[in-house]
Every structure is written in structure tokens, then in C-alpha cells.
Amino acid sequence: MSAPTDRKFLGRLPLPERRFLADALRTETVGGVLLLVAAVAALVWANTPLSDSYEAVSDFHIGPAALGLDLSIQHWAADGLLAIFFFVAGIELKRELVAGELRDPKAAALPVIAAICGMAAPALVYALVNAVGNGSMDGWAVPTATDIAFALAVLAVIGTSLPSSLRAFLLTLAVVDDLFAILIIAVFFTSDLNFAALGGAVAGLVLFWFLLRKDVRGWYVYVPLALVIWGLMYNSGVHATIAGVAMGLMLRCTTREGEEHSPGEHIEHLVRPLSAGLAVPLFALFSAGVSISGGAIHDVFTQPVTLGVVLGLVVGKAIGIFGGTWLAARFTRAELNPELAWPDVFAVASLAGIGFTVSLLIGELAFAGDAVLTDEVKASVLIGSLIAAVLASVLLKLRVRKYQALVTAEERDEDQDGIPDIYEEDDPEYHLRMAEIYEKKAAEHRERARLAGAPRDGADRPA
Incomplete structure (x- = not known):
């Protein structure tokens, strides 16, 4: 029996996946800057x-009290606008499961194990700090999340362009991370259930699914239905963002004959700018406003709850993701792309310690009855994310020349056919085209040289 073939970890992405990744991350980067x-x-x-x-x-409160929706602006941002964010997350997860990195169990093993370890380790670090310091265990889930938009914004600010394989690894980590964050919110932060409202929300989701299966079209059908489902889910006691995830997962993300894009990809293309450009920034605007002073910063590093959050994001995330990836690669015989090195994986793991949006949300849910501690936890999320961003920036800058060379090679398209040359190097026709291009360039160069050396009219001619 032959030995199993080693698989390539962080190898070249298929061209369609690379193009989708580039489009998705472009929007996320803009949203991250916002x-x-x-x-x-x-x-x-x-x-x-x-x-x-x-x-x-x-x-400030606004909304129909009769429907149980007389909410503060901050509450609307956390429960309403973030439902849009989680709707997009649901579509991303569905696409990854049916057409992306997670569709192949063997290929999915590494990022999934890395993401699980990258959530378990921060929770463990938080628990250890609070067990030693006699702190509250309620915030164990706060440092478990990764904010892909914030991470990409950091890359944009420091001017580092990661190779597509590392970006895909980071995005897949964030998608799996979002899935487990959703499960944590649904399981651990569900208040007393209103079964009538929950039943109505489930019925609405069934209708949503049925209309999709029947290929019913029209935003005027789905948007009002989505609002009703969201309102019922909010009143059921289950966190309202779960409604967004559920609807996102129901969309079809595979193409049929004659379709250039699946309905899920089309809707994600329409909704992602709204999520990244409006919903998440507004949530940040009304959640990140905490008092930062010398005393507050001192408290962050001396109180077990807040120190646990900071160390969970900075230390737990990096060690969890890197350690999980290394162990998974070793036991699955996955060979690391020779163009990259393990320090590159550690740098991305450190970047994943930026846990802004979902960490702030979980912090609000975990300490909802204590406004002072909630603000302190928010401050610790901000400080922990900042430290992780600075650490990752330093590590990535050490390899920036290598990354630039890899990105240049990925994007090279000398025959200008819209397909990067690296994807055509094994194609004989590509080499023929390139030979023709080089011959044409050489002929043009020889002609320019001949003209440059030719005598001008009336000059250097015999009398």
C-alpha cells in the first residue's frame, strides 16, 4: 500500500476562487477603513x-412599542444593523461549504481546526486568568472572535499586500469563526423564550425557504418578510442576528446552466457594501465610545476580566491558530507551500487577534446588567485589538518584500488575456503566445535601434 500523498497547504488558489476572493476582500477592506x-x-x-x-x-429610543421594538439607537445598531452583517456571514459560510475552501473535508480540515483552536485557546486563557484572579467567567467568549474587516483595514493602512493564499486562509478562519460565534450567541445568550414569537419566526423562515425553492423573485417580497422574521426573532428571546444568519444560509450559492453567478453571490454582491459600509461602522460608532483615561487603561491591565480579554486576543488567538495549524498540518501530512514559511502563518494568526465587531457584541451580551463592566470590557477589546494589530504589522513588515514579490508573480499577465500567467504556465499554447509576444517585442526593439542608427535626411550623405 502506497504512502498517502502530501497535500499542499497555502498553495495556489483556483482562478475563480481567487477572483471571488479579490472582489470580496476589496469591499471588506473599504468597510474596514470605515x-x-x-x-x-x-x-x-x-x-x-x-x-x-x-x-x-x-x-435615544425609537420604534413601535406595541411590537416590542421601542429600542435605543445603540440597541438598534447591535440587534438590527448587525443582522445585515450576519446575513452576509451566512451567505459566506454557505458559499464556502458548497463552492469554497470548506467543500472538501480534507482541504477544510486545516482552517477549521485552526479556527476551533483559535477560539478555544483565547477562552482558555481568559478562564485561567480569571480563575487565578477570582474574576467573572461570564466573558469567556469575548476574545474568541476575529474581525476580518478590521484586519484587512490594518493591512490597507500599513500597506502590506498578502498573497492570495494567506488572504484566503484568513477569510476562511473568519468565516468559521463567525459560525462558532453565531452558535455561542444562540446557545449562551438566549434569554427566556417566547415560544409564540419563536414559532412565528420559524414559520417565516420556512416561507422564506419555500419561496427561494420556487424561484420567486423580487426584493419587495423578501425584504418585508425578512423584517417580519427579524422582529419575531427579536421578540422570541433568541438574539435577532440569528435570523440574518438563517436567511443567508438558505440562499443557493451554486450556479445553474446559463447563470454567471448564483443567487447567493448576486445578493451578497448587493448587500455586502451595505453591511461593510454602513451597518458595521454604525455599530462601531455606537459601541466603541468608551471613556479612555490613564486610570481606565490601568484597570484594563489589572482587573482579571479585562486582562483576560486582552491576553485572550493577543496571546490566545496567535498561539491557538498557529498551534492548531501546525499540529493539523503535521498529522494530515499537509506540506506547507515552499514559497511561504511558518512565520507567515504566525503573523496571520496574530492578525486574527483583532476581534472588534463580534467581540464588542458578545461583551455587551455577557455583561448586559453591569454598565461599568461592559464599558471596561469594551475598552479591553479595543486595547487588545490594537496590540494584536501592532504586533501583526511588525511581523508582516518583516516579510513585506517577499509578499510583494509573490503578489507581483500572481498578478503578472504579459499576454494581457485577463488570466494571470501563473495559471497558464503549464499550457503549451501559452508558451507559444509568449514566444510570439517576445519575438514581436524583439523586432520592435531592433527596428527602433535601426532607426536610431540610420542617417537623417540630408545628413552624412556624400556630396
Whole structure:
């Protein structure tokens, strides 16, 4: 019996997957920059003489009380706008499961194991810190999340362009991370259930699924239905963002004959800018506004709850993802792409310690009855994410020349046919085309040289 063939880890992506990844991450990067701007604006707003107006706006209530939706602006941002974010996350997860990195169990093993270890290790670090310091265990889930938009914004700010394989690994980590964050929210942060509202939400989801199966078209059908499902889910006691995930998972993400894009990809293309450009930044604006002072920063590093969050994000994430990846690669005989090295994996693992959006949400849910501790946990998320971002930036900058060379090789298209040359190198016709291009360039060069050396009219001619 022959030995199993080693598989390539972080190898070249298929061209369609690479193109989809580039489009998705382009939007996420723009959204991440807006997220950074919103977070900074919230901190400035909350730490100036205008802080009273920040609290007044955040606590301002609006909505129909008769429907149980008389919510504060901050509440609308967390439960309403983030449902859009989780709807997109649901579509991403569905696409990964049927057409992306997670469709092949063998290929999915590494990122899934890495993501699980990258959530378990921060929770363990938090638990150890709070067990030693006699702190609260309620915040164990806060440092488990990764914010892909914030991570990409950091890459954009520091000017580092990662090879597509590392970006795909980071995105897959974030998708699996979102899945487990959704499960954590659904299981651990569900209040007393209203079974009538929950039954209505489930019935709405069944109708949503039925209409999709019957290929019913029209936003005017699905948007009102989605709002009804969201409202019922909110009133059921289950966190309302679960409704967004469920609807996202129901969309078809495979193409049929004659389709250029699946319905899921089409809708994601339409909704992602709304999520990344509006929903998440507004959530950050009304969640990240915490008081930052010398005393507050001192408390972050001295209280077990907040210290556990910081160490979970900075230490737990990096060790969990890197350790899980290394062990999985070793036991599955997956060979690392020779163009990359294990320090590259550690740098990406450190970047995954940026746990902004979902960490803030879980922090609000975990300490909902304690406003002071909630703000302290938010501050620890901000500080932990900042430290992780700085650490990852340093590590990535050490390899920036290598990354630039790899990205240049990935994007080279000398025959200008719209397909990167690296995907055609094994094609004989490609080599013929390239030979023709080089011969044409050589002929043009010889002609320019001949003209440059030819005598001008009337010059150097015999009398």
C-alpha cells in the first residue's frame, strides 16, 4: 500500500476562487477603513466635552412599542444593523461549504481546526486568568472572535499586500469563526423564550425557504418578510442576528446552466457594501465610545476580566491558530507551500487577534446588567485589538518584500488575456503566445535601434 500523498497547504488558489476572493476582500477592506474611522470617531466623541451628547444619542429610543421594538439607537445598531452583517456571514459560510475552501473535508480540515483552536485557546486563557484572579467567567467568549474587516483595514493602512493564499486562509478562519460565534450567541445568550414569537419566526423562515425553492423573485417580497422574521426573532428571546444568519444560509450559492453567478453571490454582491459600509461602522460608532483615561487603561491591565480579554486576543488567538495549524498540518501530512514559511502563518494568526465587531457584541451580551463592566470590557477589546494589530504589522513588515514579490508573480499577465500567467504556465499554447509576444517585442526593439542608427535626411550623405 502506497504512502498517502502530501497535500499542499497555502498553495495556489483556483482562478475563480481567487477572483471571488479579490472582489470580496476589496469591499471588506473599504468597510474596514470605515470601521476604523467610526471607532476613532466614537472614542473622540465619548472622550471630549461632547460625551453627554454621545450618551444621549446612543440612549435615544425609537420604534413601535406595541411590537416590542421601542429600542435605543445603540440597541438598534447591535440587534438590527448587525443582522445585515450576519446575513452576509451566512451567505459566506454557505458559499464556502458548497463552492469554497470548506467543500472538501480534507482541504477544510486545516482552517477549521485552526479556527476551533483559535477560539478555544483565547477562552482558555481568559478562564485561567480569571480563575487565578477570582474574576467573572461570564466573558469567556469575548476574545474568541476575529474581525476580518478590521484586519484587512490594518493591512490597507500599513500597506502590506498578502498573497492570495494567506488572504484566503484568513477569510476562511473568519468565516468559521463567525459560525462558532453565531452558535455561542444562540446557545449562551438566549434569554427566556417566547415560544409564540419563536414559532412565528420559524414559520417565516420556512416561507422564506419555500419561496427561494420556487424561484420567486423580487426584493419587495423578501425584504418585508425578512423584517417580519427579524422582529419575531427579536421578540422570541433568541438574539435577532440569528435570523440574518438563517436567511443567508438558505440562499443557493451554486450556479445553474446559463447563470454567471448564483443567487447567493448576486445578493451578497448587493448587500455586502451595505453591511461593510454602513451597518458595521454604525455599530462601531455606537459601541466603541468608551471613556479612555490613564486610570481606565490601568484597570484594563489589572482587573482579571479585562486582562483576560486582552491576553485572550493577543496571546490566545496567535498561539491557538498557529498551534492548531501546525499540529493539523503535521498529522494530515499537509506540506506547507515552499514559497511561504511558518512565520507567515504566525503573523496571520496574530492578525486574527483583532476581534472588534463580534467581540464588542458578545461583551455587551455577557455583561448586559453591569454598565461599568461592559464599558471596561469594551475598552479591553479595543486595547487588545490594537496590540494584536501592532504586533501583526511588525511581523508582516518583516516579510513585506517577499509578499510583494509573490503578489507581483500572481498578478503578472504579459499576454494581457485577463488570466494571470501563473495559471497558464503549464499550457503549451501559452508558451507559444509568449514566444510570439517576445519575438514581436524583439523586432520592435531592433527596428527602433535601426532607426536610431540610420542617417537623417540630408545628413552624412556624400556630396
